[in-house]
Amino acid sequence: MESDLGFFICDLPKRKKAFQYRLKVTINGVESLVLDPYQFKEEAFHAVHFVDQQASNVYKQLGAQVLTLTNGIKATRFAVYAPNASSCSLIGDFNNWDGRSLPMEKTACGHFVLLVPDASVGSRYKYEIKDSLGQLLPHKADPVGFYHEQYPSFASIVYDNNHFDWTDNEWVTKDKSDHYQSAMSIYEVHLASWRTKLDEQGTETPLNYDELIRDLIPYVKELGYTHVEVLPISEHPFTGSWGYQPTGMFAATSRFGDPDGFKSFVNECHEAGIGVIVDWVPAHFPEDAHGLAQFDGTHLYDYSDPKKGWHPDWNSCIYDYGRDSVRQFLVASALYWCEHFHIDGLRVDAVASMLYLDYSRNEGEWIPNVDGGNHNYEAISLLKWVNEEVKTHFPNTLTIAEESTSFAKVSHPVHEGGLGFDYKWNMGWMHDSLVYINKDPMYRRYHHKDITFSMVYNNTEYFVLPISHDEVVHGKGSMIRKMPGDEWQQAGNLRVFNGFMFAHPGKKLNFMGNEFGQFEEWNHNTQLTWGALNYAKNNGLKTLTKDLNRLYKTYPALHELDYQEQGFEWLDSHDEERSIVSFARRDSQGNEVIVICNFTPIPRDDYKVGVNHAGEYELLLNTDSEFYWGSNYNAGFKFEADKQTWQNQPCSLVLNLPPLSALYLINKTATLK
Secondary structure, eight states, X not given: OBOTTSOBOOOOOOOOTTOOOEEEEEETTEEEEEEXXXXXXXXXXXXXGGGGGSTTHHHHHSEEEEEEOGGGOXXXXXXXXXXXXXXXXXXXXXGTTOTTTOBOEEOTTSEEEEEETTOOTTOEEEEEEEOTTSOBOOOBOOTTOSXXXXXXXXXXXXXXXXXXXXXXXXXXXXXXXXXXXXXXXXXXXXXXXXXXXEOTTSOEEEOOHHHHHHHHHHHHHHHTOSEEEESOOEEOSOGGGTTSSOSEEEEEOGGGSOHHHHHHHHHHHHHTTOEEEEEEXXXXXXXXXXXXXXXXXXXXXXXXXXHHHEETTTTEEOBOTTSHHHHHHHHHHHHHHHHHHOOSEEEETTHHHHHBTTTTXXXXXXXXXXXXXXXXXHHHHHHHHHHHHHHHHOTTOEEEEOOOSOOTTTTSOGGGTSOOOSEEEOHHHHHHHHHHHHSOGGGGGGGTHHHHTHHHHGGGSOEEEEEOGGGGSTTSOOHHHHSOSSHHHHHHHHHHHHHHHHHSSSEEEEETTGGGTOOSOOOTTSOOOGGGGGSHHHHHHHHHHHHHHHHHHHOGGGTTTTXXXXXXXXXXXXXXXXXXXXXXXXXXXXXXXXXXEEOSSSOEEEEEEEESOOXXXXXXXXXXXXXXXXXXXXXXXXXXXXXXXXXXXXXXXXXXXXTTEEEEEEOTTOOOO
């Protein structure tokens, strides 16, 4: 019967627990039998009350969970946190997007819940929410949605997290606790613009995940990189943000396929012996109407005061790091990527903006902490918790901070007073070395400390040396275009810089295109200029990248003791007049690689270098070789060191230094005692 309020009421006999009833529904003359979703309240509410007991419950209980009910019935349980909403309805393909048909029931904890048998994998959905005053808000995508459509709908899609069949067990279970002593060379990639294809209309479109497996993985393996790092893969509405304005913190972007496609990409990387690092952005989120902003009509996810909750640089909202539900949400996101995508590392973006309350703010535009200072204690606490949770549950997964200040102990364990990251990007090295190499060689002698200063603080953190996407965009020019001089000198400068970088202590990161000297500045709307590889100069630079990676991985002296004093020794750091540096890298057995860098286009014949051991030295690498489009200046291949002291070293050798070159030498028989 129909009540006066417009509701349909039906008295049913007491039923057994396993019994389900169906409704005969006629819409526009079409009759169908449907399972009434409201008869499954017990199944719907089961475990949702326990979301806040551990962070991983956020993605295990919220969102769209695919379930199998009694009698084998398939259903999806929807649960969303909107504590300040007066109502929330589920809308989607299964109810013609009609907000009247599937109102959700609110728990005492502020979650709206409904179990829907007719919502299956692949169904699109959103939430129709009314604020505390009953005002209808823009339709919202699921904050814990695992799969989302692109513009214009931005709808969430029901997805089964347990469908993919992983084959990388050997990789994920291998003990990687020795990562500080291991080689780590990272190829940073923006998947949408690495390589593209033309669609039927002749429009440039990104490769899908299967095509990236086919093309990108063999390329990274050919170059010799140990890891690939992808710019944020989390779902984001604006392509021009490169992923750094995410709205889907639990979803791999559908620009390249479904989440199983990205899982397959990670799986195949592991099968090829390549680790996968993803950029993760807990610093801020955009104001897009379908996203987290004003989710239930309030500042549910961000600080309400714009002096804390609005980012002036990126015009975005800053998470409220002091609110328990937000902290759980962010920690859960980090764990989700580790558990369901088997990633090997989270590179956390914009950490400095999280640590400081006055980041990019003038006096009077920020709120001091309880002690009157500028540290955001809530964000600091969150970062420590994220790192501890990742280490506890996924000890092989690395966390890496993009942090540009001198904040202490970023990459030290929490129990030692640190933030708990495994690594920190060395932005100081990046800035100083690029300032130096950008100078005309005749002026480098006045800036010699820029190339040597990094070793003063090298052992304070566990550093990654980054030449990232940020250095080849927004008018900064490509790496080769930063270099002074004519075409040959530009290539020579880039070669000696790369030689210096791979010999300097610290793990390595290079953005795509740097490996072959792309001349154009990076443009996210188009692919790399692969045609450059038709030229000997660019092929030479690519060959050098491969050889540097090979030597870096082959010789432990170049990576094993990156963060210990005995792993590095200056042989001469004071030859500023000739802009030459020389140093020794050592492994735990005392084996050495000697590195000499000539940062001028002037050859230096009969150049004397102090070394630790007498005997014969062999040339491992000459970045000026003809194989790399160098001048092939005759540096020789074997060198004899005698017991004449030089530069406070017991022995010395004499050699010819090619112009704009880095030389690697080795004495295979010499071991420190």
